[in-house]
Amino acid sequence: MQKGIMQYKIGDAFDGFMMIKESVKGLTSNGKPFLTLILRDVSGQIEAKLWDATAEDSKVYTAEQIIHIKGEVIQFRDKAQLKIFGIRPAQPADGVRVADFVEKAPVPMEELQEKLTAAIFEMENPALQRIVRAFIKKYQEPLLLYPAATKNHHEYASGLAHHIVSMLAIARELSLLYPDINRDLLYAGIILHDIGKLKELSSVATPTYTLPGKLIGHIPIMVEEIGKVAAELQIEGEEVLILQHMVLSHHGKAEWGSPKPPLVREAEILHFIDLIDAKMNMLNRALKNVRPGEFTERLFAMDNRSFYKPLFEAERLPSQKQELSHNHN
Amino acid sequence: MQKGIMQYKIGDAFDGFMMIKESVKGLTSNGKPFLTLILRDVSGQIEAKLWDATAEDSKVYTAEQIIHIKGEVIQFRDKAQLKIFGIRPAQPADGVRVADFVEKAPVPMEELQEKLTAAIFEMENPALQRIVRAFIKKYQEPLLLYPAATKNHHEYASGLAHHIVSMLAIARELSLLYPDINRDLLYAGIILHDIGKLKELSSVATPTYTLPGKLIGHIPIMVEEIGKVAAELQIEGEEVLILQHMVLSHHGKAEWGSPKPPLVREAEILHFIDLIDAKMNMLNRALKNVRPGEFTERLFAMDNRSFYKPLFEAERLPSQKQELSHNHN
């Protein structure tokens, strides 16, 4: 397997392809134009400065462009930066595709799909099962491709499906521990809760917020769509209302975007499963990048906390040391 | 015109019909059952205690029952109370109807309907006009009958239409003062903003919250319905999205029930017009009940403030003194 950018250390030379995730024009304090490029491959991302950028450069080096770059990893304000020695846009002959540079869920798409299908198969309530099936059918492709968010957690290809499948696993176990939980309802809520993001976000590779995403948001978008799908399926029981409520309330509080707080047991537990999986995703990835005895960088979406990896983790996971990236040398 | 209960003073005898708005069972500290009745007529409401209530009484004296009552207005903990000397349920022969005991908007229903129609007629944007017309047609009857809320402001029959028509009048003037305002959009937002309450509230006379009202709320209910109506009318421009946004954002802040704050000029102004008309409605009615030089009772929905009526109001409105009710003697 090819070495990703996150495996480079300060001082290492780089010679290979990367994708531009973001490109911002700037002026030096002397008034010279330059480009700040956020470059990425599957392992993560790094910043680079293209000094003395021409007007032409500004047009060529834009988001989703793949480039070939030669340079060196240097340190700038406590972060790694890629110093550019040479840069050129990729050519068809290079045989590289955007999909090769996008971070993907750690679980293969096929496995995600199987697990999703298996969960739906377990469901017994016909109304809930039919609604869920209709959504899966309608959004089959993007559901398996989209990230769960633009940043913070599961912000990679297939992130949404990965998030759903992890939540389903927690739900399965909690349903066994607390048998009063209506598992069908909880499964349905989990699978549908964030599907509105497929309309809120613009694309898989470089997602931004769409106009409906900005003005309405994925929660009301999805409440509306559940009503529509249920009407098309001519389903009329209380299941429709309860499912809409679960989506509506899954952020937990009005100030977090849910006009109603959870008022049904499964809505309450859905909110917590969502929180746990999002936090574990952020935390585990941040802790992978530090050695025992160190603190992570500040995690904005976790109240800006830095987390500590205890020294005794070293004994538990001796293999972990090799994995460390250029952030620490 | 018949004297309403709010015109009675402490010590006055009462002999007439009233409607039970609410009936709650209680036990005296000696363990005797009694009923606390909230009685109302068009002028307002008063509490009464039915001592030594039988099981039969509990079944007869319930909400929406009209009763004939003899008694005296007494004072209990700074509030007027009706002391019951005799009580019986109204008979068909009495010729009294629920509608006779419900407070109504100060503007006749026909006038409200005309003003609503006139506003829609003024609209030029065909998409907005067609959507508004479809809603008016669909909800013609309840829209003219429902209150705007269960308490606080416009909580009387036709209250919703009264609120809409007052808001349209403000909107018309502000559109002249600030010509940048898109009046069609503002009118459409005003007319539709609270129509979800027709599904949120259970009835005109004694409204309570429905299950969809409790679990979803009138705002997402209406966002969904605008989408549905627009789809039926095959309207697809940005008007649909913007109208949904106006309804979604009209409470102004997430913690007040709007998952998105106003992000369009007319949504911002809609929020303020809604606030002004609601506050003027509460304030003017509370101030009518006090004399110059007095403070109103605390108004819960206005941060629990008591408002002062200046002494010089006496010079401005010498006729106002007669209107005062039993709260002040």
Place this chain on the structure above:
Amino acid sequence: MQKGIMQYKIGDAFDGFMMIKESVKGLTSNGKPFLTLILRDVSGQIEAKLWDATAEDSKVYTAEQIIHIKGEVIQFRDKAQLKIFGIRPAQPADGVRVADFVEKAPVPMEELQEKLTAAIFEMENPALQRIVRAFIKKYQEPLLLYPAATKNHHEYASGLAHHIVSMLAIARELSLLYPDINRDLLYAGIILHDIGKLKELSSVATPTYTLPGKLIGHIPIMVEEIGKVAAELQIEGEEVLILQHMVLSHHGKAEWGSPKPPLVREAEILHFIDLIDAKMNMLNRALKNVRPGEFTERLFAMDNRSFYKPLFEAERLPSQKQELSHNHN
């Protein structure tokens, strides 16, 4: 099995033993003394008024006294109340004990102990295991007897052990789903997190706050005690500090009583497991008391929300209808 007080309906006659949980003196509005008694058996509690209470009565009918009572279940302000026809203190010959009237965890004490032992047996980190064992040994008896709180959740005999064992079950599953979690650390944190309550609360049957409970609180009490136990065991690695941190941070935020927020992965997940088990405990017990289509009473510790039990729960759990108590007739 004997019928508990929670199985009585309004109108049922009662003739049996109960324990006084709380006794408060009052005066009627006529100046007559009476006692408000909170009576309990294993199924739950009910209020009763002892009218015309003598000075002698005030001394006899106090907390933890078992009484024989004859009466009738009546309704007072939407709640059931026991109307007293006859009352006397229990005699030795009655053969009744306080323990018979205290609500117990739904899992037998032996099973709780076994599960606790099994979890400790699974632990591999010797420092963590030794500290946990020392605490279990030191507090063996109260740990199995105490409630987890005076009210809200797990507020019954063995409630603390029940809470710990449920949390361990969730922890086991989450450790499998997220293998990065240090299960030993999480287990140790769960077992110790609330042991300070054994010093914060005064007793099993009618727990109140002790002076150290009021002035220091169970969290700093336990931080101190972990330090002391570790010193006695001559354990000095980072495990001691991390365990103290887990206890210190398990309420999640400064305003909830944790001077430091979780800064270690397992501390973060401990906080969430604690929340989930407490909420499921409150919610499931509240929902057991209502029928499908009804809302629970307001749950103070869950932001004062009333939760809805969907109608389709009836299909899932047809047997549940019989279980309903006197709150609903």
Place this chain on the structure above:
Amino acid sequence: MQKGIMQYKIGDAFDGFMMIKESVKGLTSNGKPFLTLILRDVSGQIEAKLWDATAEDSKVYTAEQIIHIKGEVIQFRDKAQLKIFGIRPAQPADGVRVADFVEKAPVPMEELQEKLTAAIFEMENPALQRIVRAFIKKYQEPLLLYPAATKNHHEYASGLAHHIVSMLAIARELSLLYPDINRDLLYAGIILHDIGKLKELSSVATPTYTLPGKLIGHIPIMVEEIGKVAAELQIEGEEVLILQHMVLSHHGKAEWGSPKPPLVREAEILHFIDLIDAKMNMLNRALKNVRPGEFTERLFAMDNRSFYKPLFEAERLPSQKQELSHNHN
């Protein structure tokens, strides 16, 4: 009419006069001194950097200095910047005055004065009218010249008078819609509410906060002055107290600077009229700078929101497209 700086596009050459609004010394990262100049004309403002600034430059190029400048409009971090090719201070012979470079209210001063006079003429309450007249007489000149604030809304010459006149227009209409409003009181409150700013702010062209402005603020300053003016006029009725209350409470809440919230109807409505006119002023000016389908820049004083201009505004206002400035090319 001459082209203002806001009409220049990126890449346009500039050759003309501007006024320095602010001048801040800086050092490049190489330790070379430079000046950051905020330049303005009537259409708006733009930033410019004067590299290699001499000590002499620092003394010459200061606030309120008019300069002749040659340069080019470039883009720096998403904002336009004026790149300087040549610069010199204006000479008497250039015939330019500070007043030519200050943004002015869109309504001529004479019209503002007339409208103000007309409103006072409408007033019937002699006490209120005399107090208002005394203030108008005392502050005639600055009242017509001052901005309403240093930034955010009506921050241009005659901004205060423009704000007052707009508010009076809204007040007139609301008084017709809600006849209970005491129009004289509302007019008086509107005219006086912000006059304290004449002492809070230092000047018309480059206003900063005075020492009384910083230590006392315009609200208590004005409460004191109303008392003083009324005493001089020997007016003693409740009107004085109520007027002081209106000024004191017009920010609406203690945390926004009003030690008492509005407790009189006209004080409440004054607060809302103030909010509406300020927001419409900010919003309309921000929306003028964007095309249909675009969002405005973030508006700090409106909770940092970006507002959207709907696409269908294009149909309503086809003439608007030409007005767009260099921010969009």
Place this chain on the structure above:
Amino acid sequence: MQKGIMQYKIGDAFDGFMMIKESVKGLTSNGKPFLTLILRDVSGQIEAKLWDATAEDSKVYTAEQIIHIKGEVIQFRDKAQLKIFGIRPAQPADGVRVADFVEKAPVPMEELQEKLTAAIFEMENPALQRIVRAFIKKYQEPLLLYPAATKNHHEYASGLAHHIVSMLAIARELSLLYPDINRDLLYAGIILHDIGKLKELSSVATPTYTLPGKLIGHIPIMVEEIGKVAAELQIEGEEVLILQHMVLSHHGKAEWGSPKPPLVREAEILHFIDLIDAKMNMLNRALKNVRPGEFTERLFAMDNRSFYKPLFEAERLPSQKQELSHNHN
């Protein structure tokens, strides 16, 4: 010295004079009128119920009426209550005056006056000294008579002067410890900070809020008056502005009623001295009523906390036990 009401125990007979502080009409649950009387003497206050009150009684037994009463101290809901056996209004021949029943500061008025005079004599800044002297002269009598508040702290006759004098003592010591403090300024701020209360409160014996107190409040009232007094004295230096700022900011934060926070050293320290003296006054009086090992009642103005008196206070203050009142028997 006569035994005050606070020295009576539950069960004691009472036969003497008291003053009515408050009289509220009520109805029993059987509909019988009664009066709730708050009775006071210099030692404190007690509640009494006058059952079967006639219309005549309602007129006679009102605030500030002195009565002769026979009765017994009983316990009602954990508080002492005076059960009335006989009651009559005091006659001129009884020789009792309102002033005999009002709680007074623990320091004689003459001593308060002397200390105040001494502090002013210490001042060296002529402007500050002249302003302070003018206020002392203007308000000489009420300043020595008024309470500092209607409840919470120093709510007794001469309470305001007592509060000022205590604060001056703290100020003197802090000025010695931190010589940078401008003692003259701090003294002036302390003496003037609450003088606005003489206009905010209606009377010494049964103070309520005046209309200016409700609509403006003592802080802006005093800012205005300092301006007026300084103008009369023709004092114009910065001292006037700074003194106004000290009064304006002495509540510390906008949400506590100070539109500007302290921005001058002495204003900051004034705020803290005010807090300390108010808190010590509340706390010491509450702790006097409990024995070592007990908690005080909840103190509303101290975040509703109950304070603990340590057991070892018994050793320090063995004489304190006798002082305890009927709250504890």
Place this chain on the structure above:
Amino acid sequence: MQKGIMQYKIGDAFDGFMMIKESVKGLTSNGKPFLTLILRDVSGQIEAKLWDATAEDSKVYTAEQIIHIKGEVIQFRDKAQLKIFGIRPAQPADGVRVADFVEKAPVPMEELQEKLTAAIFEMENPALQRIVRAFIKKYQEPLLLYPAATKNHHEYASGLAHHIVSMLAIARELSLLYPDINRDLLYAGIILHDIGKLKELSSVATPTYTLPGKLIGHIPIMVEEIGKVAAELQIEGEEVLILQHMVLSHHGKAEWGSPKPPLVREAEILHFIDLIDAKMNMLNRALKNVRPGEFTERLFAMDNRSFYKPLFEAERLPSQKQELSHNHN
């Protein structure tokens, strides 16, 4: 006495020794490495940039390194900066020590120790006195050397002891003014309240947070240690618990790090004395750097306020003008 860096004005040449307090690597916008050095001597600190820094420089010029530097004081973004002409690490022959460059308390260490000893000598309660003595003995040296914090207040050598001694002086006076205060308890609380900082902070010269400081914090650390010390001394009375409570509650509120608010009189007063001394320390030092008529820089730990020094301070302290530093020229 040698001139400290804070006495240099903009434009002055510098040639002498300083200590590096902090060294941060950076890259210019052209990609050249440089070091940002925070340099200090006893008078204060100044920033300097070392351009074109070699890898060797990064290793040599680190925290606590003493350097000899030649340069000039320049102004950069409103702050003074030291422009480097020449730099070299100090040699043994230079005879300079770290202690020479650290700011010290304005009171000599011996005097601090004497005052501390005197206060303990005044104590009468043997339990409290013995505990305090044990701590003083245990931490004698660091207690006299450590700062009270890393920034904001008393952030200099011996700062902790200086803070304690100032607080003891206030406590002595308040105990005289309010004789109910238990002075022994207050003294003990003051002396111990921040001793946990000796474990929270890493060193005297360049203090950072230790791992226990980050994960537990000085408050719970000290609660634990008081328990341990008391156990060693076999002291068991309520004094131990109350002392722990005083330390635990001295930040006043849960959100400020105290899981229990003060619930004992002396805990409440300790909290206020701590606040006053910290604020006076910050404020007096900030005001020393400005002239009458000026505002201080914003003080982050005082809600980001700028404080004003009145003009009339000039008359009171004519000698103060000479003391002004390079911040003002």
